[in-house]
Amino acid sequence: MHALAAEHFSNAKTDEDFVKVALKMHVKQQDEMPNLKDIKKPKCEVKAKWLLDIAKKDFSRMSLDKTVEVYNTAMSLALPGSELLAHAYANRSIVLSNAAMYEESLKDIEHALKANYPDNMKALLFVRKAKNLFALDPTADIEDTLNKARQWALKMNDKEKSKLLKNLEKIKTKKYKKPVKERDNRMFVPSSPNDNPIIKDTLAAIAIKYSEKFGRHIVATRDMMAGEVVSVKRAYALVVSCEYKLKLCWNCSKHCWSSVPCETCSNVIYCSEKCRNVAWKDYHDIECSILNGLLSSIHCYEDISLMSLRLFIKAIKEFGTVKALYESVQKIDSTADLIMKSFTDGIYDDKKYASVYPLCRKPMNLRFKVQCALKALQYMYFMALTSDVFGKKMKSMDELGNYEYAVFVGKLLYHHTVLSSTNMSAIHAPSTNSELLNCGGLLNPLESLYNHSCDPNMDSIVCLDMSAFITLQTIKKGEQLFISYGQEFHHMPTPKRREELQNIRSYWCDCPACINNWNPGHDFPSAYLIYTNQIYDLNDNAENLSKAANKLKLGKLGQMCLQFLYKILTCQFALRLLKFIYDYNHSELLDYASNFI
Numbered sequence: 001m002h003a004l005a006a007e008h009f010s011n012a013k014t015d016e017d018f019v020k021v022a023l024k025m026h027v028k029q030q031d032e033m034p035n036l037k038d039i040k041k042p043k044c045e046v047k048a049k050w051l052l053d054i055a056k057k058d059f060s061r062m063s064l065d066k067t068v069e070v071y072n073t074a075m076s077l078a079l080p081g082s083e084l085l086a087h088a089y090a091n092r093s094i095v096l097s098n099a100a101m102y103e104e105s106l107k108d109i110e111h112a113l114k115a116n117y118p119d120n121m122k123a124l125l126f127v128r129k130a131k132n133l134f135a136l137d138p139t140a141d142i143e144d145t146l147n148k149a150r151q152w153a154l155k156m157n158d159k160e161k162s163k164l165l166k167n168l169e170k171i172k173t174k175k176y177k178k179p180v181k182e183r184d185n186r187m188f189v190p191s192s193p194n195d196n197p198i199i200k201d202t203l204a205a206i207a208i209k210y211s212e213k214f215g216r217h218i219v220a221t222r223d224m225m226a227g228e229v230v231s232v233k234r235a236y237a238l239v240v241s242c243e244y245k246l247k248l249c250w251n252c253s254k255h256c257w258s259s260v261p262c263e264t265c266s267n268v269i270y271c272s273e274k275c276r277n278v279a280w281k282d283y284h285d286i287e288c289s290i291l292n293g294l295l296s297s298i299h300c301y302e303d304i305s306l307m308s309l310r311l312f313i314k315a316i317k318e319f320g321t322v323k324a325l326y327e328s329v330q331k332i333d334s335t336a337d338l339i340m341k342s343f344t345d346g347i348y349d350d351k352k353y354a355s356v357y358p359l360c361r362k363p364m365n366l367r368f369k370v371q372c373a374l375k376a377l378q379y380m381y382f383m384a385l386t387s388d389v390f391g392k393k394m395k396s397m398d399e400l401g402n403y404e405y406a407v408f409v410g411k412l413l414y415h416h417t418v419l420s421s422t423n424m425s426a427i428h429a430p431s432t433n434s435e436l437l438n439c440g441g442l443l444n445p446l447e448s449l450y451n452h453s454c455d456p457n458m459d460s461i462v463c464l465d466m467s468a469f470i471t472l473q474t475i476k477k478g479e480q481l482f483i484s485y486g487q488e489f490h491h492m493p494t495p496k497r498r499e500e501l502q503n504i505r506s507y508w509c510d511c512p513a514c515i516n517n518w519n520p521g522h523d524f525p526s527a528y529l530i531y532t533n534q535i536y537d538l539n540d541n542a543e544n545l546s547k548a549a550n551k552l553k554l555g556k557l558g559q560m561c562l563q564f565l566y567k568i569l570t571c572q573f574a575l576r577l578l579k580f581i582y583d584y585n586h587s588e589l590l591d592y593a594s595n596f597i
């Protein structure tokens, strides 16, 4: 269809032209469109039971990761509150406990107890709970838990009861593996400054400016030190790639061990009830049925298309109806000032849709435009069939074709797809080696206003759905704050860097390093990436941090600074920052750190 389509689109110029052609094509070829009959029922206990049996029987042949993924899938298919779901929680708690993930196992036990777990088996859960608590802390008081196990043992038959009571006696004498804990790096993300009266939740030291050469950009309104936290933001929207949707939390992208499934669809899981509730309130209540229709029919989605849909849903949530959204978009379109376009009630608030809609788009070729238009229409069709976002559920492409806002919605989805391909930052899956695997993307509107420099004076660190922006060099009042759009530019000659950015990003780089023609051999203050390889291959923990500090030959004071930084930042980030400042701004950092040590 895509090859044929190019012909139809040959005269299309504007977004509207592309959407109208795609709409016409879809209406004509509606027999080819998936219909309601193809849409699967969200939950399926038979399949859930089958998968649960596989997880139970084959766990010794599968990696922990794979076993947990099979459990996640089984649980996503089980009915909420069912005994099957309770069994799945209970069985996964054994796997997690055996893998020394005692905290995760405890969470599963609580879920099994809250669900419909049979009374005659509850004693087993309390035994496991006592074991987990003891393995985590041998001084913990586990008497209450042991008593609960004894009470529930009364519901067992005599043989099982006597076996359980014997096991109970051994809990405090057994040796357990050292607890394995996954660190949630968000704990180490510093809190966000929020003293800027114009740009919400940022440091007062920055402002948004516009120039012919750089478009919108961010400048310092006072002299800044290296190491200043400019903003810490939760992403406006985050999407998890299709192959990770039953591994990572749909809301924050945390790797899930003791996950909870969506209670309505069987497509996504969450790291906690909190994330599930946030997602449901923010977007998944609408997205759930659309995603189910989509995945039943086309089995897979692309990150930028899902992001496009998510932006649309978030906008609908903000404005209430398609009509109100249409009016708001018209208002933004009619505002001539590029900076003011993205303001809401006189301030720049990147939790509002106005900060998203006017983001820049890179030029695209015809093929990509055609794909974006066809995808936009496909997603709009699923929205029409499975949700009542357009006032009521629709039954056919014809009905959608006659909908008064069809072109507007198609255009918006098309615009979001292009905008996402320009502005989304990748998120990375946890991996056992140093390889960085993309597992989704997030959109952070303020980040999209930073221009690129081959010698950036800012760095961002992404911890799940949070992004922190920190200055890496001293920045003088009036100078621009730059991030790097790629990572390895300092070792390339100027023409090569500029050519590469032109090829990938479609603009000629006018950053200070390019304008001043800095070439390899020049001292790029930001050439931190020389060290990143050493840092990426380290696990993010304190032991490795000190190993890395030794590698970097930091003196005693340097090591102390590193420990201090580690308390507020992630290991990787603390190291990068320290190494940097150690080389270029040593005395400043030491002055700063001495206030805290």
Ligand SMILES: C[S@@+](CC[C@H](N)C(=O)[O-])C[C@H]1O[C@@H](n2cnc3c(N)ncnc32)[C@H](O)[C@@H]1O
Pocket (backbone or CB within 6 Å): 213, 214, 215, 216, 217, 359, 360, 362, 423, 448, 449, 450, 451, 452, 453, 505, 506, 507, 508, 509, 510, 511
């Ligand atoms: C993500 S946007 C950054 C914000 C943008 N200036 C705006 O007005 O929305 C990326 C675009 O900014 C411009 N840009 C970013 N870095 C630049 C640089 N070093 N030199 C020239 N233009 C740059 C290019 O037009 C690029 O396509």
